Amino acid sequence: MAFDSLSERLNKAMRNVVGKGTLTDANMEDMLKEVRVALLEADVNYRIVKQFLEDVREKARGQNVLSSVEPGEQLVKIVHDQIIELLGDEDATVTFKQNGITVIMLAGLQGTGKTTSVAKIANYFKTKENRNSLLIAADVIRPAAIDQLRTLGQEIGCEVFSLGTEHPAVETVRAGMEYARNNGFDTVFIDTAGRLHIDEALMNELKEINTLVTPDEILLTVDAMTGQDIVNVAKAFQEALPLTGLVVTKFDGDSRGGGVLSVKKITGVPIKFVGEGEKISDMNRFYPERMADRILGMGDIVTLVEQAQEKLDMEENQKLAERMLAGTYTLDDMLKQFEQIQKLGSFGGIMKMMPGMGQYADMLDENKANGSMKKTKAIIQSMTAYEREHPEKLRGTMKKRIARGSGTKVDDVNRLINQFNRMKKTVGALGAMNRAGTLNEESLNRMAENATKQVELLKKGRRFR
Incomplete structure (x- = not known):
């Protein structure tokens, strides 16, 4: 972050x-x-x-x-x-028209992820608010931008309108708006041309488009990695256009973040979206309070829950929880758990969203954790269905075959079985307490306190007991 x-x-x-x-x-x-x-x-x-x-x-x-x-x-x-x-003490968002087409124009310097952001935000509103969006490819300077938008549009299921590079951007936008009106679109996203630096030609083109369609939103994409340049770029664009919000890209990168903290106070333009990854779904609304919580290590449990609801199979998770409490937990279930965790993103990213856990995230070796996860999945996938159901029946020859099939050692297989047995014992105890009616807030608090003590031991370099 x-x-x-x-x-x-x-x-x-x-x-x-x-x-x-x-x-x-x-x-x-x-x-x-x-x-x-x-x-x-x-x-x-x-x-x-x-x-x-x-x-x-x-x-x-x-x-x-x-x-x-x-x-x-x-x-x-x-x-x-x-x-x-x-x-920004308010959650800034995009306001859609009750009637007619809502027009959202994105501007920015070349290399800030503007074209990708068009598709990501369109996908965000398609999935969350069922918006029927047309993407207008008005970056006629860079032919690759049109091809890129077409590819992204196909990925998210949104139509892309283009007249190619032979027609001026304003003409493309005019024709695109006419097409949107005639074909029942309720939202239009305009991808405009970027430059390596701010110049008069760029600003004049943007002003012409603004005069033509009077967008409901003009969002400026800025790169989180550029520091205080974010403020300078925002001020320059603000002189030419009535900016309504910022889209901060590469927010998951290793930048100092000072420009992001400064820009709202200096320009008055609120941050509306942040891009936190390469995937098309890695675009999120910006919530100042949640971000302040994360900065001060208080976590962001609301966003974590929202991401879980969006990315995870909640019905499958419910069935998994029932099997765990019933004492029928298997290696197949363990594999499904790992696959679900991976959908939420990096381990460090998840920890930073959990209250009180952010300080431990930097202790985590992400590459080592991912390697361990891959190894575990390979071992389980090298087992037969029967072996996954009954790991206690595994004998020496079976373990050797599994180790060969997964490219690991017999010690790795034994380690996984021991880990599984510990997990099964823990969830078995929870299940027994649940069936006996003793699984209550007090007992869960005791477990949480014990887990916290174990983390503190880990922080001090001592082994878990």
């Missing part, structure tokens, strides 16, 4: 004040110094950082200390609220 390094630094600063019985000016200033360094190193605009710290000080000193809340926690809450204010 774009804010990973910032999140790590801020969390370290927050831990220094949380838990303190009293909060003095001295230890508050120590924390704010660390926050200042973290924000500046993340490439946040200097003036924004200065104002941010002044606002935190003012609110911290002017706030009555609640008896039920530790002073340090109150300070964290103030920092959290100020980050939300920086990012």
Whole structure:
């Protein structure tokens, strides 16, 4: 995520004040110094950082200390609220017309992922709001852009309109709008030409299209990896066009994120979408509060649940849960669990969305975890259906055959069987408690506390007990 390094630094600063019985000016200033360094190193605009710290000080000193809340926690809450204010304190979205065609134009520099973003956002609204969208290929400068949009349109099931590169962009848009009106489309996305840098010709073309169709939304795509250039690009486009929102691409990359934190405060243009991956479904609405939670290590359980509902087979998960509680859990079920987890994305990404787990995500070796997952799947897939149902019947010769078939060692097969037996024992205990009526909030809390202790042991480099 774009804010990973910032999140790590801020969390370290927050831990220094949380838990303190009293909060003095001295230890508050120590924390704010660390926050200042973290924000500046993340490439946040200097003036924004200065104002941010002044606002935190003012609110911290002017706030009555609640008896039920530790002073340090109150300070964290103030920092959290100020980050939300920086990012935009309202959830900005696209508003669709009740009648007629909603027109959404995307602009941006070349290489920011503009054409891909057109398809991703169209797919987002097709799947979530059943919008019937036409994609107009108005980037007539780059022939590859038209071909790319056609390919993406085919992938998401949206029609693409183009007159090729022989006609001016404005003519393409005019004809495309006529086609949309005659064929019952309720939404039109216009992919415009990008340039390697801002120039007069680019802006004039965009102004002509804006004058012709008066889009309901003009979204500017910006690259999260470009830092403060995001602000400069947004200001330049804002002088020529009435921007309604930003689409931040490559948000999953290893960037400092300062431009993203600065742009709303400086330009007033809200972030509406963030692209967090290569897949066509990896485009999400931007929620300032959820992002502030993630930055401060509080997780983003709402987004995680939403992604699970979208990407996972919930009916199959329900059946799996029933089999687990009934004590009929098999290696086939274990394989299905792993496949479902992979649909949610990287292990580190999942951990960062879980409250309190973000600090452990960086301890995870993603390549090693993925390699282990592939090895496990290969071993299970090398077994017969009977062996998956009855792993306790596996003998030495069977294990050797499975190891050869999966390109692993017998020790790996034994390790998987032991892991499976531990999981089966755990879910078996849950099932027994459920059948006995003792599976309640108190017992689940005890299990959660034990799991937390195990994670702390792992953090200290000790083995699980």
